[in-house]
Amino acid sequence: MIKFEELGISQPTLKAVLKMGFEEATPIQAETIPLSMQNKDLIGQAQTGTGKTAAFGIPLVEKIDPSIHAIQGIIIAPTRELAIQVSEELYKIGSGKRIQVLPIYGGQDISRQIRSLKKGPQIIVGTPGRLIDHINRKTMRLDSVHTAILDEADEMLNMGFIEDIEAILAQIPTERQTLLFSATMPAPIQRMAEKFMKNPQVIRVKAKEMTVPSIEQYYVEVQEKNKFDVLTRLLDIQSPELAIIFGRTKRRVDELAEALTLRGYTAEGIHGDLTQAKRISVLRKFKEGSIDVLVATDVAARGLDISGVTHVYNFDIPQDPESYVHRIGRTGRAGKTGVALTFVTPRERSYLGVVERTTKRKMERMTPPTLDEALEGQQKAVVERIEQTIETNNLQYYKAAATELLEKHDASAVVAAVLKMLTKEPDTTPVKLTEESPLPQRRDRDRKPFNRGGRGDSKGGYDRRKKGSGSRYGEKRPYEKRTGGKPRSFSK
Numbered sequence: 001m002i003k004f005e006e007l008g009i010s011q012p013t014l015k016a017v018l019k020m021g022f023e024e025a026t027p028i029q030a031e032t033i034p035l036s037m038q039n040k041d042l043i044g045q046a047q048t049g050t051g052k053t054a055a056f057g058i059p060l061v062e063k064i065d066p067s068i069h070a071i072q073g074i075i076i077a078p079t080r081e082l083a084i085q086v087s088e089e090l091y092k093i094g095s096g097k098r099i100q101v102l103p104i105y106g107g108q109d110i111s112r113q114i115r116s117l118k119k120g121p122q123i124i125v126g127t128p129g130r131l132i133d134h135i136n137r138k139t140m141r142l143d144s145v146h147t148a149i150l151d152e153a154d155e156m157l158n159m160g161f162i163e164d165i166e167a168i169l170a171q172i173p174t175e176r177q178t179l180l181f182s183a184t185m186p187a188p189i190q191r192m193a194e195k196f197m198k199n200p201q202v203i204r205v206k207a208k209e210m211t212v213p214s215i216e217q218y219y220v221e222v223q224e225k226n227k228f229d230v231l232t233r234l235l236d237i238q239s240p241e242l243a244i245i246f247g248r249t250k251r252r253v254d255e256l257a258e259a260l261t262l263r264g265y266t267a268e269g270i271h272g273d274l275t276q277a278k279r280i281s282v283l284r285k286f287k288e289g290s291i292d293v294l295v296a297t298d299v300a301a302r303g304l305d306i307s308g309v310t311h312v313y314n315f316d317i318p319q320d321p322e323s324y325v326h327r328i329g330r331t332g333r334a335g336k337t338g339v340a341l342t343f344v345t346p347r348e349r350s351y352l353g354v355v356e357r358t359t360k361r362k363m364e365r366m367t368p369p370t371l372d373e374a375l376e377g378q379q380k381a382v383v384e385r386i387e388q389t390i391e392t393n394n395l396q397y398y399k400a401a402a403t404e405l406l407e408k409h410d411a412s413a414v415v416a417a418v419l420k421m422l423t424k425e426p427d428t429t430p431v432k433l434t435e436e437s438p439l440p441q442r443r444d445r446d447r448k449p450f451n452r453g454g455r456g457d458s459k460g461g462y463d464r465r466k467k468g469s470g471s472r473y474g475e476k477r478p479y480e481k482r483t484g485g486k487p488r489s490f491s492k
């Protein structure tokens with residue numbers, strides 16, 4: 001293991017990093033930080049939650065001259081929430097050197113952004129649409145930029161973003177350093193990326209599988225119409241600390257969040273049609289734990305780092321294997337464990353194999369729990385809560401009432417009554433969920449698995465995969481040649 005002291009970073013940055021609680025560098029950090037400080041162009045691929053942000057953030061901060069008040073580094077990220085998160089992390093890393101970092105994203109008052117840009121931030125972290133907006137308005141100059149970073153690079157270079165990215169890079173001097181990071185890097189996208197980089201070195205952290213080994217991965221075969229009941233039973237049995245449930249469309253997310261709320265779960269949805277203020281408040285509530293189920297489109301699939309997410313449920317199977325990797329990567333971060341569960345309808349079964357071949361990891365089959373099992377799970381959770389309360393709380397105040405109850409009733413009857421009151425009994429409140437049509441049946445399993453419709457940030461997020469839009473499993477992207485039936489490889 002390599003300590004940050006050994007990576008040749010300056011004292012102020014080292015102090016800032018240690019203050020963040022980082023002691024040892026993660027493998028992607030150890031491998032890329034020294035190269036990046038030598039100004040090499042890099043493509044860095046490492047599993048979700050393994051510290052890619054600091055891997056590009058530390059060397060970027062090191063190369064910033066704090067006495068110059070011009071944008072010297074730009075990071076582009078696919079969603080607003082990720083841009084905010086990355087800018088916060090960069091701010092922390094740069095605090096020792098007093099670097100100014102500014103997030104630039106859609107949905108935020110543009111005149112406020114213009115005022116902030118005038119204050120001379122040295123690093124900006126932005127979403128493509130809004131960056132283009134500032135370029136067009138001439139309210140942001142990129143001619144002093146020496147480092148450009150694409151976080152979630154493969155996503156940034158997919159159909160929805162490529163033109164914007166090219167337009168932004170065209171504003172940056174060509175002698176820049178260009179860095180790409182992601183947990184997934186499909187070969188055709190990598191080839192495309194290399195065109196605007198200078199002899200990029202590809203750094204892949206060696207790993208058996210593309211997903212994180214400490215995430216338990218399950219699939220449940222379930223009919224479309226039974227998904228909701230199975231989901232609530234699983235939530236009752238597994239009682240996640242924080243859970244993210246991914247749905248395919250915005251409507252799906254709205255309906256699911258509403259249905260879960262009706263059944264007594266504290267759930268809210270996030271997707272690209274909500275106002276930015278709403279998106280931020282939902283995410284804040286989830287981070288604080290005042291809601292414990294976040295229902296989301298793929299807008300929340302990439303990059304978001306929320307501690308305490310113990311479970312990820314794919315209510316609808318993701319439209320492409322990369323999305324699977326990123327979605328489940330919202331749990332099991334920074335060495336923690338996690339559970340991922342994917343619902344598969346009988347007609348979509350063939351997609352499982354595609355995901356497994358890409359991730360090089362098998363999912364374990366789980367049978368849908370019965371009502372009795374769900375009830376049992378609830379009871380167990382309540383018993384645990386009671387035991388915790390006995391251990392940690394001062395119960396003096398309740399003892400007199402307890403003694404009184406026990407004088408009148410049999411002890412086990414008293415406890416049973418308490419259990420009953422605390423246990424969530426099966427709830428049959430009717431809910432409305434529109435059936436989602438299954439992904440198109442796969443015929444040619446070797447076709448290249450990318451394709452998406454629409455574009456992102458201008459519409460507020462990248463949940464572009466509307467119902468009926470192409471799936472990335474089965475169709476080719478219009479701007480690239482098909483490369484035949486070779487499986488995509490992860491390791492070198």
Ligand SMILES: Nc1ncnc2c1ncn2[C@@H]1O[C@H](COP(=O)(O)OP(=O)(O)OP(=O)(O)O)[C@@H](O)[C@H]1O
Binds near residue numbers: 026049052182302
């Ligand atoms: N060296 C380190 N020691 C301890 N914790 C770290 C270290 N580096 C990063 N972390 C923490 O690990 C978590 C995950 O980091 P980060 O979000 O950068 O992962 P990532 O590789 O970008 O994942 P994703 O592919 O999902 O975007 C963060 O909470 C971060 O603060």
Ligand SMILES: [Mg+2]
Binds near residue numbers: 052151303
């Ligand atoms: Mg990241």
